[in-house]
Amino acid sequence: MEVGQLQKSFVDYTASLFREGFLDGQFSQLQQLQDESNPDFVVEVVSLFFEDSDKLLNDLTRALDQQNIDFKKVDAHVHQLKGSSSSIGAQRVKNACVAFRNFCEEQNVEACLRCLHQVKQEYLLVKSKLETLFTLEQQIITAGGAIPMME
């Protein structure tokens, strides 16, 4: 594909991500932090996020499977997830986490499970989106183009 087209689609895609609320300003800040000295910063951080989140989600699923649910532990996990998602600007995951935490406080098992499901869904969604984005990025770079900066 042509570089220009790739770039355009990249921009469009990113814009759509922002528009649909998957990402927020924090992500663009991350992108701004990426520079020559730190070329793969965003990817690095996002992949860190993916690793961390996979682990956390597993933990959460396990914790909620238990007979006596330790809501404190669940809350701590969700908090972490919330922190990391807000750090990379995964807004919808973050929002789901906020709701999750509320139910955690109420110790509402059913709602928690529902939230966990939602969080997972949102996470997978944003993961796929970001992966798509990174693929696009990769393609641009391999095509020899520069990644357009988001205004």
Place this chain on the structure above:
Amino acid sequence: MGLLSGSSLSLKLCRWVSVNMPLNRNLSGLKCSFFLHFGLKKASEALPGATHGWKLKRQLIFLWIVSVIVAFAMLLSSFSGKSWVVKTPPFNEEKVEILLKHFNVSKEQINSLASLFETEQVSSLTCNIQYGHQMSLSPIKNCAVKMISSMSDIEKWHDFVTENNKLDNLMCPVHDDNISQNLDLSVLKDGCSFISWCTSSASSDHECSVQLEVFKDMLSRWPLVRGTRYHCEWLLVDIIKICWWVLIGMVLSWKLRTLPEELWGNQKQHLVQQKPLDQRPKLLQKLRQPLTACSSKSAGKWRKKLLVIFVLAGIFGSIWLFLYLNEDITLRRKEMLASMCDERARMLQDQFNVSMNHVHALAILVSTFYHELEPLALDQKTFEEYTEKTAFERPLTSGVAYALRVLHLMRERFEEQQGWTIKKMETEDQTLSQDLVPENLDPSPVQEEYAPVIFTQKTVSHIVSIDMMSGKEDRENILRARASGKGVLTSPFKLLKSNHLGVVLTFAVYNTHLPPDATQMQRINATVGYLGASYDVPSLVEKLLHQLASKQTIIVNVYDSTNKSAPINMYGKDGMDTGLLHISNLDFGDPARKHEMHCRFKEKPPIPWTATTASVGVLVITLLLGHIFHAAINRIAKVEHDYQEMMVLKHRAEAADVAKSQFLATVSHEIRTPMNGVLGMLQMLMDTNLDENQWDYAKTAHESGKDLIALINEVLDQAKIESGRLELEAVRFNLRADLDKVLSLLAGKSLEKEIELAVYVSDEVPEVVIGDPGRFGQIITNLVGNSIKFTKDKDKGHIFVSVHLADEVNSFLDARDEVLRQSLILAQDGTNAPFNTLSGFPVVDRWKSWESFTKLSAKAEDAEKIKLLVTVEDTGEGIPFDAQGRIFMPFMQADSSTSRTHGGTGIGLSISKHLVDLMGGEIGFVSEPGTGSTFSFTVTFRKAENICMGMHWQQCDQAVSEFRGLKALVIDQKNIRAEVTRYHLKRLGMSVDIKSTVDSACSYISSCASTSASERLAMVLIDKDSWANEAYIAVSCVLKDLRSRGSMSNLGTISTSDILLLATSTNPAELAELKSIGVVNHVLTKPIRLSDLITCIQEVTGSGRDRQVARGKQPMLGNLLRDKQILVVDDHVVNRRVAEAALKKYGAIVTCVDNGKAALEQLDPPHQFHACFMDLQMPLMDGYEATRRIRDLEYKYNRQTNSCELSTQILSMVAQWHTPILAMTADVIQATNEECMKWGMDGYASKPFEEGQLYSAVARFFECADGKWV
């Protein structure tokens, strides 16, 4: 005599009245005090004392009650006292009368005796004739003398005739009686001696009567004396009683006063306890409320009990009073009866004795003249005559008779001699023999001896020749009489003929002189005859009672009680029993017989009205009071109940208030979150490529959003203030720069309205202070914002913000500050036509606005602190007087229409006031509708020791160095405005001269130019108001002249002065026109701000090198953080990575650790880190704990260094280790922030780092801490 007694009576009456006078006065005095009480009560009721009014009233009521009771008691006692006094005089009057009567009697007696002696002319009479003669000469005098003598020494009279002695005794009882009545003897004696003196000197009857009157007067005076004494005693008793009452009243009132106080106190304690708990859950309060209700209920019960006790006490009291008074009355009645009875008995006795003595005397007479003389000197005729003549002496006897003792042997001879036979008394029908004729009687049977009557008084002549021995009673009597030698009495029996009940007195007549200790037989043998006298007892008593007053009131019965079981009634009817009975013994001189006098009141005792009314009065008063108290208690209970209800409502309201605040806080926070999104997005939108219009829209939206946020912040502030959670910062800030900033925000609005906005800071105010600039600015923004809001469009007024030290205002006499001085002058001048204010409009007296400040004058106790006085003066519409009181109340605007007209929430002033309070200051205002308002407030800041320039200042600094030493001229009519301009120029280091008129300015300019080159005039600032038509021409002419001269004189170095125009209105066309003419170099729009001024001047002077200072914050943050060692503590790898990257971007050297423990190791001093960013929620050790430990370590280290005096090198480098620790947190809510501060953190940064926020958080530590971070 009647006249005499009449006059004495009138005299007595006078006395009585005079005695009663003080009593009346006493009464009136009492009334007076009564009214006084009332007056007092009213007066104190009128006193405004709403808070403790109830307590006062209660006390007053008690006082009133006590006074009523006391008055009542006094009234009662005075009544009884009076009645006593009233009753005493008649007794004494009676006595006097009796005395007089006796006196008369004795006089008559002596008279008759004398006449007897004279007519008979018996020479053998042992009586002293001479004396008798004397008596006849001046009998009255003698009697008086006799009387006196009887009182002084009776012995002297003992030698005298025994009969007289007896007569004297008549006086004695009266005398004794007086003594027994506690008569003041000295008074009497005085009187006696006086009379004796009088009698010895005077001889006429008239004089004597006068003397007697005197004596009587003295006598009559006695009861008065005694009365007064009694009265005095009563008064004493009264006073004691009053004292008691007052004491009781006091105790009662004290008790009742303290009791409710205790109760109230308890309640108060409960309330006090409640107060701190206000913040606590309402459950506690609810638990507590029944408790207070309980206590109040028990108080109510207490009161009711007290009331019942009081009413019962009142009832018992009234009963007791009744009984007491009644007892008193009966006692007095009894006493009266007793005294009357005794008196009567004594009188009767005395009378009886007197006549007995006379009978005795008669017996002696008979023995003397009949038996001892030969021939007989006495016959029936003589006897009859004598007895007839002396009958007055024995007023009580119906007749006397002499019976001769005739033995049977001598009967016949005797009968022969007399010519009649001895007849016997008809015993069978003795009682019925009405018309007894001696001839009809049978001759006496043969007896051993007889006692035929030979001489009789005419009244009883029918008994001549009757043998007295034949009558059973008489016989006994005769036998006893001759055996005892004394007069004996028969038991009462119906007298012959008169059919009255009577007694017969019998004396034996002896023929020889018997020794006093003669035996019975001797007496019997010596008996020659018997003298008998019959007493008509009823008439005797009747007569006696007639003599005495008040005989109507009592019934007198006389009994012969020799036979105890069956006393014989001698006098009086057996009336009905009227309760009281007094028995007095009578001694008629016959020991064998006993007589008694029974007295009783004629009428039943009257209903004791005094006692009844008194007790009923007390009862009524008690019941009334009870009713009043009952009503009061009910009222109290109701009020208390209401109070409880109110308390409940109050708590509910407070809870609602707290809930409201919480709700506000929550909602504000909730609104803020999405608003941040809106604003952020707008910001981002504005960063994109937008055309002009779009950008404008976005900007407007952004601005509105900001306003909304500001509003929300205000609400949040209010909520925070209300819940007491607002805390102030303490940072260094440049006051002047800050003010500039604040005013530049408001300048837009003021320009819209064409209001002149000016700021002035006194030279005394230091450059940099430590405080909360944000809040300080907020107050000023609020005040100025209000001023702008309430100044009408096109009013062209002004708003003038001035800052002074509080001390400056204190000593306004030597106000060094020009602006202050001017305003003072203005205030003193009052309403001068051309107002010397900023805009020329009248303003209110600003001095008044801080008049009420209490802390203003107080000397700053801490030298570290400075107190600033900020005044915001405007020429707006002012605050209506009726609204001035509630101006600082939240959500309260001067007028509800205000919010419609001007909008706004109305909490700005309330917040300002709270903020001022928090800053240790006061806020006040003075306002006049139509003129404007002036708000003043004081704030306390700390002095900043070392001046440390902020970032903002650097730019200015440069300018200052650039312009230092320049000279400027300000042309302005208005001094204050000129001063303000000068203030701004001075800040740039320029020296300024002020001229008020263009003419003087022109001359000044020319003189300036001519005199010295060094003092070149860099610029001329002319206010637009002074810019009259010809003014600019004149000035420009002068300047042009100067310019041309400058070029001519070849002084190229001296640049020509520039003209700057100061204008409020920004009419671009006008300004452009002015500029184009070339007269003015630049137009400066007010309000003057330093930055504007600098750029303007730079532009004008050409020194402005068109510096496009990159104003982005990024390089600033970069500067701030560059090469700083920063530790990031976060367990979360993503966050850590992001934070690291972000900080690195600003040039910091970042070290990352993933938990609190690692951070602890890193930050153990000494270390190289400049700051630490710490996540709060971490496993192993969370951020709070880590911070606390780090602070502990630092504290220990600091102490160690201080104590051990480590190397001076280190000491010089770091005085104190305090690593700034900033929390990294995702949720930036107040609670977390405060928590952070509590644990020793220095600030916080919201987690996804936002540039501005990060900058402001970090700047505080790196900006001013140069010394530390070198």
